[in-house]
Amino acid sequence: MTDPSPPLLELRNLTTVFPTRRGEVRAVDGVNLTLRKGQILGLVGESGCGKSTVLLSILGLISRPGRIAGGRILLEGRDITRLSGREMRRIRGKDIAMIFQDPLSTLNPAFLVGEQIRESLRLHNMMPGPPWPFDRGRKAREKKRVLEVMEQVGIPAADARYKAYPHEFSGGMQQRALIAIGLACRPKILLADEPTTALDVTIQAQIIDLMRRINQEHGTAIILVTHDLGLAAEFCDHLAVMYAGRIVEIGSTDEVIENPQHPYTMGLLRCIPTVGERRAIEPIPGNVPDLATLPQGCAFSPRCEYAREVCNQGFFRLQPVGTDGPAGGNGGHRARCLRLSDYRLPEG
Template sequence: METILDVKNLHVTFDTYGGSVQAVRGVNFSLKKGETLAIVGESGSGKSVTTKALMGLVAKPAGRIPQGEILFNGKDLVQLSDKEMQKVRGKEMSMIFQDPMTSLNPTMKIGKQIMEGLILHQKLSKQAATKRALELLELVGIPEPQKRINQYPHQFSGGMRQRVVIAIALACNPQVLIADEPTTALDVTIQAQIIELMKDIQAKMGTSIIFITHDLGVVANIADRVAVMYAGKIVEVGTVDEVFYNPKHPYTWGLLGSMPTVDSADEKLVAIPGTPPDLIHPPKGDAFAARNEYALAVDFEEEPPLFKVSDTHYAATWLLHEDAPKIEPPQAVKRRMKGIAAEGREQS
């Protein structure tokens, strides 16, 4: 499959009174046409900052990209001016945010909000834009679009508002759709509907999706590949099956172990001890070492490279070094790995 997006050695820094926060530290990943890549990790791991950098939405002057490339269809987005990025945003790349009420203008009818991008980027007439807006409302499953197009955001439920946000994001047929925890604020039933909607839209339009979430059950349902982030770095990346059935990084084990499943209802959840490191002063060696019960002496001295597990599976842990002791995930984690993957597939 054709690679549509290639991120190379991306760094994002925020200058604060306390010092420079190294929020993203040398991230590399690619996205293929029609693929869904899930980025997972705890809050503060750098997921949202990474995707905001892709969209040129890192808040300036505090936020900056000191180094790295974001190659989109061969052009480096890091080098584009704000004006040039405005032509990319909404037209070629779109983003769905976590809370639809922060994305929608409460004083503007939703039809007008959908039409804005169509008139700006597609140069459609008002009549043509209205027709397309009605088609988009129908596409995302909003009943009575003729009536709904003239209503305001407060007249919609949370799930319906999220559908409107998706309609706005899809208005100009973007090649890449970034979804930043789009189901977190919704109840479980509506979550499943939104995930199903996104899968359906991807099948119809061939859109590439970057899906940010902390819910591994959602990942099993929607993603082709998974990138696990910790302390501003990708520590493991692979296909869904590789990450769920053969995870190699102890942090991935911790994430899987902390997720409840139907089969493990009687078991205690496996908590990851400690807290993420201070990224004003990132620790020496492996950033996860202080929280890792399997840490080796070298973890506190030297940062591990991404070791190759297969052609599609890599993990940054010294446990994969040929001289390291052979350590398997705990049994409780193994049971959850299978349970989460199975439940995700049952929903799909």
């Protein structure tokens, strides 16, 4: 299977750092990812592994004193890490939109929901017309599009809901409104940061269905950040498992789920409860590591049941594993583990 479409978004060796009192923390450490049109990529890992930081880096919204210290982010081949603030603002919300975790705190409490959706259209001049004082119909055109998007994301009685405030919405409706803000400008890429974590299970399923529909109908590529491997397995066609700022395993969803190679991925899979199966959930022992004091070598080695002494040394590359070869979208199924190279120390 070859994928002829050129990559929409490419992260090349992306490194994002935050200076702290105990030294510089690499929240994202040399991440490589490729996203093509219509793909859904899942970015999975425990809290604090850097998955949300990847999304914020893509949008250039890392809050100071954090910064992108290295690597490139290519949007349709153009490096967007070097853009000016103004050029970057033209991309935010238009080419790349983001959905956040907690819908209530993400909507501005002081403005009407409809106006918040309309703002996206106005900021990017999506309904162009004659210049300012002469364009009487602009608001009406924008409002029409807002109602269209609200219906598209399944907000019933959009006309009345346009004039409601965020606190008058239910959690699910708030998340739909947020998705509507994201979709208003028909972005090429949707970044979703734990979009269902704050919602009830039934609402979760509806939101996931909605995102799948958006993906299928408009070919919007999606990066879904989640700590829920089960959700990612169901929704994404590619998975990248992150640990301590690095990708430890990446590949097509089927490969990663059916044939996990990294001990961390295996551990995550053992944490997923299955309906109808009487099996104890086995948590991964230990805690998420402190990024300021990472061990040498494999960051997972202190918690790894397969760890040997040599795991503490050197740097391990992502190695091709599995059967689907390098064509699987992100260079095939690869994992970063010494176990996969028969405990040989890398050269140098």
